[in-house]
Amino acid sequence: MQQKILEIKNLSKNYGETVALANFSLDLEKGEVLGLLGPNGAGKTTLISILSGTLRGFTGSVMFKGQDLFADRNLRNLIGIVPQEMAFYEDLNALENLMFWGGLYAIPEKELKKRARELLVVVELSSRAKEPIKKFSGGMKRRLNIAIGLIHKPELLLLDEPTVGIDVQAKVSILDIIHGLGQQGTSVVFTTHQLAEVEQSCSRIAIMDKGTILAQGTLAELIRIVGEKEIVEVSGEFSADAFSAIIRRSDGNGMEILSVADHRAHLAFADSERIPAMMQHLFKHHLPIADLKIKSPNLEAVFLKMTGRSLRD
Amino acid sequence: MKKIWHIGFLDLKLTVKDKAFFFWMLAFPLIFILIFGNLFRGSKTDTKASLTVLNQDQGKWGAYFIDKLKSPGIELTVEATEPKEYFRMLLIPADFSAKIEKRAAQTLELKKDSDANLQAGAVAETKIAQAMVKLIAELVLYGNRDMGAFFDSRSPYRDLVLVRTRLPEGTITKVPSGFDHVIPGILVQFVMMMVLIYGGISVMEDRKRRVLARILYSSASFAELFAGKFLGRVLMGLLQSAILIVAGLLFFRLNLGNLWLTGLNILVFTLAMACLSIFVGSVLKKEELIVGVSVLTANMFAALGGCWWPIEIVPPAFRALGMISPAYWAMDVFHQVIFFGKGLETVWPNLLVLLAFTAVFMALALRFFKINE
Numbered sequence: 001m002q003q004k005i006l007e008i009k010n011l012s013k014n015y016g017e018t019v020a021l022a023n024f025s026l027d028l029e030k031g032e033v034l035g036l037l038g039p040n041g042a043g044k045t046t047l048i049s050i051l052s053g054t055l056r057g058f059t060g061s062v063m064f065k066g067q068d069l070f071a072d073r074n075l076r077n078l079i080g081i082v083p084q085e086m087a088f089y090e091d092l093n094a095l096e097n098l099m100f101w102g103g104l105y106a107i108p109e110k111e112l113k114k115r116a117r118e119l120l121v122v123v124e125l126s127s128r129a130k131e132p133i134k135k136f137s138g139g140m141k142r143r144l145n146i147a148i149g150l151i152h153k154p155e156l157l158l159l160d161e162p163t164v165g166i167d168v169q170a171k172v173s174i175l176d177i178i179h180g181l182g183q184q185g186t187s188v189v190f191t192t193h194q195l196a197e198v199e200q201s202c203s204r205i206a207i208m209d210k211g212t213i214l215a216q217g218t219l220a221e222l223i224r225i226v227g228e229k230e231i232v233e234v235s236g237e238f239s240a241d242a243f244s245a246i247i248r249r250s251d252g253n254g255m256e257i258l259s260v261a262d263h264r265a266h267l268a269f270a271d272s273e274r275i276p277a278m279m280q281h282l283f284k285h286h287l288p289i290a291d292l293k294i295k296s297p298n299l300e301a302v303f304l305k306m307t308g309r310s311l312r313d
Numbered sequence: 314m315k316k317i318w319h320i321g322f323l324d325l326k327l328t329v330k331d332k333a334f335f336f337w338m339l340a341f342p343l344i345f346i347l348i349f350g351n352l353f354r355g356s357k358t359d360t361k362a363s364l365t366v367l368n369q370d371q372g373k374w375g376a377y378f379i380d381k382l383k384s385p386g387i388e389l390t391v392e393a394t395e396p397k398e399y400f401r402m403l404l405i406p407a408d409f410s411a412k413i414e415k416r417a418a419q420t421l422e423l424k425k426d427s428d429a430n431l432q433a434g435a436v437a438e439t440k441i442a443q444a445m446v447k448l449i450a451e452l453v454l455y456g457n458r459d460m461g462a463f464f465d466s467r468s469p470y471r472d473l474v475l476v477r478t479r480l481p482e483g484t485i486t487k488v489p490s491g492f493d494h495v496i497p498g499i500l501v502q503f504v505m506m507m508v509l510i511y512g513g514i515s516v517m518e519d520r521k522r523r524v525l526a527r528i529l530y531s532s533a534s535f536a537e538l539f540a541g542k543f544l545g546r547v548l549m550g551l552l553q554s555a556i557l558i559v560a561g562l563l564f565f566r567l568n569l570g571n572l573w574l575t576g577l578n579i580l581v582f583t584l585a586m587a588c589l590s591i592f593v594g595s596v597l598k599k600e601e602l603i604v605g606v607s608v609l610t611a612n613m614f615a616a617l618g619g620c621w622w623p624i625e626i627v628p629p630a631f632r633a634l635g636m637i638s639p640a641y642w643a644m645d646v647f648h649q650v651i652f653f654g655k656g657l658e659t660v661w662p663n664l665l666v667l668l669a670f671t672a673v674f675m676a677l678a679l680r681f682f683k684i685n686e
């Protein structure tokens with residue numbers, strides 16, 4: 001069997017009373033692109049910080065290529081990290097930034113320059129290499145942030161919410177870059193709180209909440225968790241309590257409640273023929289429904305089932 | 314080691330890239346130098362007690378007297394006609410020799426320019442008094458003979474009459490002044506201010522931007538990161554010093570005395586400020602706050618330490634208070650080396666005190682330097 005590039009076992013980390021990671025375990029095969037999906041506060045950044053070696057005071061173990069990641073500083077030369085923040089120098093241009101960050105690794109100057117130029121092409125910044133970064137758009141900064149994490153040709157790249165706060169087009173271009181890395185054999189873990197992103201560009205998806213992994217697998221595998229069901233999203237001016245009270249009065253046969261929150265609830269039906277009856281039941285009890293959506297099983301449904309709440313909540 | 318240089322050198326590069334850099338590091342201190350240089354005008358040309366002698370004497374004694382005025386501390390110019398400019402001028406009248414030979418009393422006139430330095434004037438007047446006493450004594454001893462020729466053949470007699478001026482113990486006979494005092498003073502002030510401001514702000518910003526944390530994502534260790542930041546600030550201080558020294562040499566004929574020693578002094582002082590700036594940037598979280606604290610600290614240290622006016626002219630109590638300022642110790646080294654020609658054997662305690670400041674600031678910096686907010 002191929003050796004795993006990353007094996008995280010029972011990682012736990014608390015900030016005082018707050019549990020950030022709770023027995024978090026995750027494996028990664030070489031060349032895999034794993035999307036780690038979790039709502040805000042799930043513990044994604046905490047995980048990346050621990051893996052980066054800059055956060056201490058945790059329990060559990062992390063093996064990188066079969067070695068204890070924290071036992072040897074030099075292992076860090078094989079890992080690239082792209083933090084959630086634009087952690088670089090805005091007073092330097094893109095090329096200068098790559099040269100500085102690359103200079104922290106023992107790469108000969110000439111090779112480093114070549115590598116920097118190649119990377120600027122990959123992240124579509126080569127024509128702006130010498131422009132002041134202050135003029136860059138959010139997407140361009142995000143791409144530079146990624147390039148810096150790649151300057152030393154890491155075998156494993158960890159990205160923390162690489163697409164947060166930028167427009168759709170910029171997101172697509174970043175997801176393309178990540179996808180491309182996977183195809184060239186770089187192992188990638190990227191965190192996000194956006195469903196669509198992991199649906200598109202991962203070979204495997206893990207769903208986490210409250211510091212632990214709830215489910216993982218390929219998209220198809222995950223959707224199988226929900227089963228062959230129809231998902232109904234009900235939204236309107238109702239409270240979670242009112243919705244639950246009305247639902248309790250129905251027979252509820254063949255129906256699963258995925259999530260209930262104020263103004264929005266999700267139900268899953270094994271048999272789509274049962275949907276009209278349920279809707280009638282809701283109307284009869286005067287539930288103020290503004291909108292109804294019927295969807296086929298998707299990752300969102302899996303997420304709702306696993307966490308009991310919608311990502312937007 | 315290479316990583317430390319890499320990290321440190323970047324800070325220097327970023328400082329130089331700043332648009333306001335040349336204003337803050339060159340133009341601004343030059344303004345200070347000009348203001349204080351003219352305020353304490355021992356005017357450069359007059360620090361060596363210049364004395365112009367207008368010799369209109371018809372006989373031999375005028376020249377003989379002038380010979381007695383020669384001394385290493387005096388810049389003597391002899392003129393036959395009255396020059397347009399002088400700091401102080403001694404008039405030797407046409408009948409100088411005639412009156413001596415007649416043993417008649419006479420009064421010499423000393424004219425002074427209003428700009429003339431008092432200190433230098435005192436040196437010149439003392440020398441004139443010494444020369445008169447010596448001349449009169451020799452006249453008493455040897456009469457009217459041609460003493461020049463006499464002494465040339467009998468040198469042991471030359472100093473038979475010695476006149477020494479003795480001042481009360483502890484009298485400050487020389488106050489460092491002119492640009493040789495002002496430039497080191499402003500240099501010390503600006504090393505403090507620039508290293509604290511630029512160095513402090515960039516520590517704070519790098520931490521906020523998570524650049525410090527990102528450096529540790531590589532195999533660079535915490536120690537290397539700290540050392541790199543420290544080195545960066547030392548380089549900033551040395552650059553500021555170099556700029557002012559070059560400007561001083563070019564425009565003000567700056568004399569730094571023993572360059573090795575003044576250079577060592579600047580280096581040791583900069584080490585202390587580099588540590589202090591890391592501390593300031595680590596505890597303060599806002600740019601305005603860092604600027605405020607830095608300007609205040611630097612100027613207070615400058616005032617107390619004698620960067621603006623020679624510490625020698627302030628009351629002893631104030632001088633004692635000045636010792637809490639690192640600038641005091643650095644300025645004292647400059648004065649000892651530049652004005653009094655002292656060497657390492659005199660100034661090593663000062664350098665040790667500066668190293669002690671460095672140790673204290675280093676401990677504070679290490680205690681508070683962190684990569685996360």
Ligand SMILES: Nc1ncnc2c1ncn2[C@@H]1O[C@H](COP(=O)(O)OP(=O)(O)O)[C@@H](O)[C@H]1O
Nearest residue numbers: 015018019020039040041042043044045046047
């Ligand atoms: N420095 C910190 N001090 C205290 N609590 C923290 C700190 N960082 C994160 N947390 C808490 O730990 C939990 C996980 O946070 P984080 O890892 O940032 O989540 P995510 O990146 O998934 O949004 C949250 O409840 C957060 O409030």
Ligand SMILES: [Mg+2]
Nearest residue numbers: 044045084161
């Ligand atoms: Mg986060």
